[in-house]
Amino acid sequence: MNKNIFVACDVSSHKEILELLSKIHEEISGIKIGLQYITNHSPQEIRELSKFNKPIFYDGKFFDIKNTLVESVKSLKNLDVKYATVHLLSGSDALKAANEAANNINVRLLGVSILTSFDNEELEQLGFKEQLEKQVLRLVKIADEAKLYGVICSPLEVKMIKKVAPNLKCFTPGIRQDKNKNDQKRTMNAKQALEAGSDCLIIGRPITKGDPKKNIQEILSSLN
Numbered sequence: 001m002n003k004n005i006f007v008a009c010d011v012s013s014h015k016e017i018l019e020l021l022s023k024i025h026e027e028i029s030g031i032k033i034g035l036q037y038i039t040n041h042s043p044q045e046i047r048e049l050s051k052f053n054k055p056i057f058y059d060g061k062f063f064d065i066k067n068t069l070v071e072s073v074k075s076l077k078n079l080d081v082k083y084a085t086v087h088l089l090s091g092s093d094a095l096k097a098a099n100e101a102a103n104n105i106n107v108r109l110l111g112v113s114i115l116t117s118f119d120n121e122e123l124e125q126l127g128f129k130e131q132l133e134k135q136v137l138r139l140v141k142i143a144d145e146a147k148l149y150g151v152i153c154s155p156l157e158v159k160m161i162k163k164v165a166p167n168l169k170c171f172t173p174g175i176r177q178d179k180n181k182n183d184q185k186r187t188m189n190a191k192q193a194l195e196a197g198s199d200c201l202i203i204g205r206p207i208t209k210g211d212p213k214k215n216i217q218e219i220l221s222s223l224n
Contacts, residue, residue, distance in 0.1 A: 004194060005219070006030035006057055008173070008204030012040045017049070020212055025052040027216045030082075032057040032202055047080050055082035057202075061112055063087035066094035073101045073109070083171075085152060087112045088139040095146035108149035113139045116154045116174035116186045132186075133160060140165050152202075154186035155193035162197050169199040177206045177219065190219050 007028050009017045014037075021031065031054050033046065038060060049056055058081040062072045069090055076084055086098055088111040095111065102109045113136045114123070120132050128135055136153060140161050143151050150169030153161060158170045174187040190201055207215045 004029065004199070004201050005190075005216070006032045006171075006200060006202050007207050007216075008032045008034065008059075008202050009208075010034050010036055010204050011208075012036050014041055014045050014048075020208060021049070021052050021054075023213045024207065024216050025054060027213075027220060028054065030055045030057055030200075032059055032204075034059040035061070043079055047078075050080045056080060057083040057085075057110075059085050061085050061087055062098070063090055064094075066090075066097050069094045069098045070101045073098045073107065074105065076102075076107055077105045081107060083108050083110055083149070085110050085112050086148075088143055088151070092142050092145055095142065095148065099146050099148055110150045110152050110169075110171055111139070111143040111146075111148045112152045113143075113157070114154075119186070133157065136161070137164060140168065144168055150199065155188040155196050155198050156186045158193070158197045170197065171200045171202055172198040173202040173204075175201050175203045175206060177222070189222070191222050194223060 005028050007024060009020065009031060011017060031049055058076060062069055069086065084107050086095065086109055099109050114132060123132055123135060136157050137160065140151055141164065144165035150171055152171050154174045155172040158172060161170055172193050175190050175193055176187040177189050193201055
């Protein structure tokens with residue numbers, strides 16, 4: 001088993017996720033559920049995913065004022081999740097408070113830096129004056145100050161992040177095994193990402209499209 005791969009179950013159907021995980025749970029190290037799934041399913045259905053004995057990554061991308069952020073984190077207490085995401089743009093004070101709440105319920109917080117679907121042009125349209133890498137670094141330093149467990153970042157930025165915040169774990173989406181990037185812009189393949197220093201790969205479509213068992217085995221073979 002490769003301990004660096006979380007499968008991104010970015011679908012709405014609970015049945016579909018159960019069927020997917022029944023085929024590949026022995027080859028992966030964790031299960032990521034995102035907004036598409038979260039908004040369609042009950043706490044009981046989320047807890048049911050625990051039967052595969054893999055840590056559950058709740059990718060809710062919480063982003064709000066401090067009190068709301070803290071209460072949102074507290075609401076994860078009975079879901080049996082191990083990881084959860086918050087936007088680093090929430091700011092230092094809110095992140096510190098949210099991280100304290102997460103530690104109290106044994107959840108590890110991961111801070112979302114800049115989505116891997118963004119590039120410099122889109123950041124400029126949103127009013128950010130700095131180039132993408134500088135903005136990522138600014139946010140990562142906030143995550144480090146708040147003592148979060150890790151950050152969500154493009155694999156292209158991992159080496160840079162490790163230099164300024166070596167204690168933060170880097171969880172990297174944007175893993176593409178071919179030139180078809182779909183809705184992603186800042187990508188690497190799985191082997192390149194691990195060589196760059198990624199602590200955990202978050203892989204969705206390259207596994208789930210087509211034959212998931214075959215796809216995950218091909219990815220694992222590429223890492224040798």
